[in-house]
Amino acid sequence: MVSKKELTQASARGVIWLNAGQIFNQAFGLVNTVVLARLLTPADFGLIGMAMVFMNFLSMVNELGLAEAIVQREELDEAHLSSAFWANFLFGFFLFVITLLSAPSVAWFFEETKVQTILLVLGIDFFVGSLGSVHRALLNRAMQFELIALGQTAMMVTRVTISIILAVAGFGVWSIIIGYIFGTFADSLVAWICNAWRPKLLFERSSLSELFGFSLNLLGARAIAYVGNNTANVLTGKYLGASMLGIYSIASNIPALVRTRLATSIAQAVFPAFSSIQGDNERMRKAYLKIVRYVSIITFPMLVGLAIVAPEFIRIVYGLKWSGAIIPLQITCFGVMFASLGIMNGPIQKAKGRTDLHMNLVIVSVVISIVTTLIGINYGLVGIAIASSFKSFIWVWIAAYYTGSLIDLSVGRYLKAMGAATLASIFMTVIVMGYRYLGEQVIGHNDFIMLTGSIILGAGSYILALKLFKDNTLTELFQIGWEVLHPFVLLVRKKYSSLVS
Numbered sequence: 001m002v003s004k005k006e007l008t009q010a011s012a013r014g015v016i017w018l019n020a021g022q023i024f025n026q027a028f029g030l031v032n033t034v035v036l037a038r039l040l041t042p043a044d045f046g047l048i049g050m051a052m053v054f055m056n057f058l059s060m061v062n063e064l065g066l067a068e069a070i071v072q073r074e075e076l077d078e079a080h081l082s083s084a085f086w087a088n089f090l091f092g093f094f095l096f097v098i099t100l101l102s103a104p105s106v107a108w109f110f111e112e113t114k115v116q117t118i119l120l121v122l123g124i125d126f127f128v129g130s131l132g133s134v135h136r137a138l139l140n141r142a143m144q145f146e147l148i149a150l151g152q153t154a155m156m157v158t159r160v161t162i163s164i165i166l167a168v169a170g171f172g173v174w175s176i177i178i179g180y181i182f183g184t185f186a187d188s189l190v191a192w193i194c195n196a197w198r199p200k201l202l203f204e205r206s207s208l209s210e211l212f213g214f215s216l217n218l219l220g221a222r223a224i225a226y227v228g229n230n231t232a233n234v235l236t237g238k239y240l241g242a243s244m245l246g247i248y249s250i251a252s253n254i255p256a257l258v259r260t261r262l263a264t265s266i267a268q269a270v271f272p273a274f275s276s277i278q279g280d281n282e283r284m285r286k287a288y289l290k291i292v293r294y295v296s297i298i299t300f301p302m303l304v305g306l307a308i309v310a311p312e313f314i315r316i317v318y319g320l321k322w323s324g325a326i327i328p329l330q331i332t333c334f335g336v337m338f339a340s341l342g343i344m345n346g347p348i349q350k351a352k353g354r355t356d357l358h359m360n361l362v363i364v365s366v367v368i369s370i371v372t373t374l375i376g377i378n379y380g381l382v383g384i385a386i387a388s389s390f391k392s393f394i395w396v397w398i399a400a401y402y403t404g405s406l407i408d409l410s411v412g413r414y415l416k417a418m419g420a421a422t423l424a425s426i427f428m429t430v431i432v433m434g435y436r437y438l439g440e441q442v443i444g445h446n447d448f449i450m451l452t453g454s455i456i457l458g459a460g461s462y463i464l465a466l467k468l469f470k471d472n473t474l475t476e477l478f479q480i481g482w483e484v485l486h487p488f489v490l491l492v493r494k495k496y497s498s499l500v501s
Contacts, residue, residue, distance in 0.1 A: 024153055029257070030317075032160040036176065037250070037318050039167040046242030048176050049249045050110045051118040053233050054102065057226045058095045058126065067137035068350060069211040076141075078200060079207040085134045085199040087208055092130025099123030110237050118177060125181050132188030135195040144194070151190035159183030224359065228366030228391075231373045232384045239377060248381050250318065251328035252388070255306060255336040258299050259343060274351035284348065285407045289417045291344055296421035297473045299340040301462045304425045305455065307333035308432055312451035328385040335389025341418065342396040345403040352406050361402060365395045420473065424465035431461040 037045070066084040070076065099119055107116035132151075139147050163179030171178070232252070237245040277283045306313065307330040314326050349358040369391045376387030400414050432454050439450060466474060 024156075028156050028160050032163060033250075033253075034317050035164050036167055037322065040172065040175075042243040042246035042321065044173045044176075045246030045249055046237065046244070047112060047114055047118060047173055049233055049245045050106070050112060050115050050237045050242065051122055053230050053237065054106050054119060055099070055122050055125070056230065057223070058098065059129075066211050067133055067140070070134065070137040071141045072350060072353070073211065077207070079202060079204045080211060081134055081138075081197065082200045082202040083204050083208040084137075084211060086203050088130040088133045092126045092128075095126040096123045099126065110242075112242060114173070118173065121174075121177055122180070125184050128181060128188060129184045132191035134199070135188075135191035135197065138195050138197055139191065147190075147194040150194065151187045154190045155183040155187035158186040224366050225362045228362070228369035231366075231369050232376075232388055235373055235377045236381070236384060240380070244324075244381060247322065247324045248328060248384065250322055251325040251381070251385065252332050254329060255303055255333045258302050258306075259336050259340045274347050278351045278353070281407045284351070285409050288344060288348060288407060288409065289413060292341060292414065292417040293420075293473055294477060295340055295344070296418035297424075297466075297471075297477075300337060300418070300421040300425045301428055301458065303333040303337045303340075304429055305432070305458045307331075308429065308436075308458070309451050309454045312447040312454075316447050316451060324381065328381045331382065331385035331389055335385075335392040338389075338396045339392040342392070342399050345399045348403050348406060354406060357402060357406075361395075361399050364398060365391070368394055420466060420469055420471035423469060424462050424471070427465035427468075428458050428462040432458045 066088060070080070070084060073080070100123055103116040103119035103123075106119060107113055136148060136151065139145075159179040159182065161179075162182050163175045166175035166178060169175075232248070233245065236248050240248075274284060274287070277287075310326050310330045310333075314322055314329065318325070345361070346358060349355065349361075369388075372387035372391050373384060376383035376385075379386075397411065401411055404410060404414060435453060435457050436450060439445075439453065443449070463474070
């Protein structure tokens with residue numbers, strides 16, 4: 001049995017490696033978005049958004065849920081792995097064909113003929129991505145998160161480099177599409193290089209059925225979740241047009257980076273750890289609460305701060321033509337703040353083998369999303385942003401209650417875990433808003449001064465608040481990070497000493 005210390009260090013190492021990769025990728029991706037936003041138009045981003053609504057839906061089922069089944073299953077043999085590889089390969093080709101056949105209908109729905117041609121090319125991505133699925137799952141199962149991070153970084157660097165070069169060369173919307181496909185290829189290639197396993201010409205239905213016993217509910221949950229998560233994009237593109245969808249995609253994607261790049265990497269790292277202790281509720285409960293505390297202490301100030309500085313951030317980074325994204329961005333930040341907490345529910349449910357509960361909760365989420373979005377669409381982008389945030393606020397408490405029941409955890413203890421982050425964020429907001437008000441009165445408004453001053457003062461006041469509330473979470477995070485990185489630092493010192501001696 002894995003000891004508590006070993007499990008903590010393995011999970012922490014995974015979080016650090018994945019987050020290191022995610023921070024790099026996020027910075028690189030932000031540069032990509034900023035550059036492309038200045039080279040391309042909102043309509044170009046809208047066309048990509050329309051195509052990706054369909055592509056991302058099929059991506060949810062692309063791996064058939066088999067990757068998680070490989071991670072969660074206690075005993076694996078060659079038949080499981082090879083059968084999963086060929087199933088993913090064939091299904092990736094099947095989705096490619098589905099994309100070719102569906103492209104005209106998607107273009108008709110959005111009333112944009114260019115979407116059809118875009119989808120005809122993007123469909124190649126399913127075939128390319130399926131090649132590395134089992135290899136990535138094996139890296140995840142072995143907690144080799146540094147290699148997963150390497151693949152993600154290779155993917156992002158490839159996408160950004162190709163997209164920017166082609167955009168400068170005048171390829172327009174195609175710069176994003178071509179970069180996207182080559183990025184996926186880079187990720188699959190790294191997975192093959194980093195994992196020695198190779199598929200054999202072996203396909204056993206019985207072995208595949210054993211994996212499907214876990215993955216089918218997960219597969220259904222993914223497909224249903226995608227409907228809810230993209231209801232806003234579909235309705236915006238259909239009724240408000242490509243340009244408005246482009247603006248909304250910027251407004252929603254910026255705060256979503258915090259969730260997808262930070263919270264999701266944590267979820268990916270702890271899933272195999274939770275699976276290894278799935279029979280020990282006490283250990284799972286303590287780990288769950290600790291992670292909620294860590295996630296909230298990091299994401300709350302980032303998202304509240306982004307909401308405050310959104311006007312200056314959009315104008316400086318993206319330009320005046322994206323000013324319509326400011327208010328939707330501010331609203332969306334608070335929805336993502338709640339969604340970032342809910343990201344930990346999935347690993348608990350899957351580790352416990354309760355993919356049925358996972359799917360049922362997703363259905364509830366989708367119903368709430370559809371109802372709120374249908375109401376919000378009548379009030380434009382602001383209404384859609386409010387609807388999305390309200391849905392996240394409602395769903396996170398429902399999911400927390402039912403997930404807590406699996407590990408004997410009350411909602412009250414869940415709330416307490418994020419108490420320090422909430423109070424410190426309120427303190428930070430008061431200080432920063434006071435600074436912004438006084439700055440307007442004394443020197444007038446300057447976007448650069450207001451943005452940099454708000455960020456510096458916000459970070460300082462948040463850390464001060466945690467000290468005043470005697471919360472040591474940040475110190476704990478630094479200590480965990482140091483424990484994981486210390487052996488690496490010693491190794492570097494040793495290598496350096498041997499080189500200079």
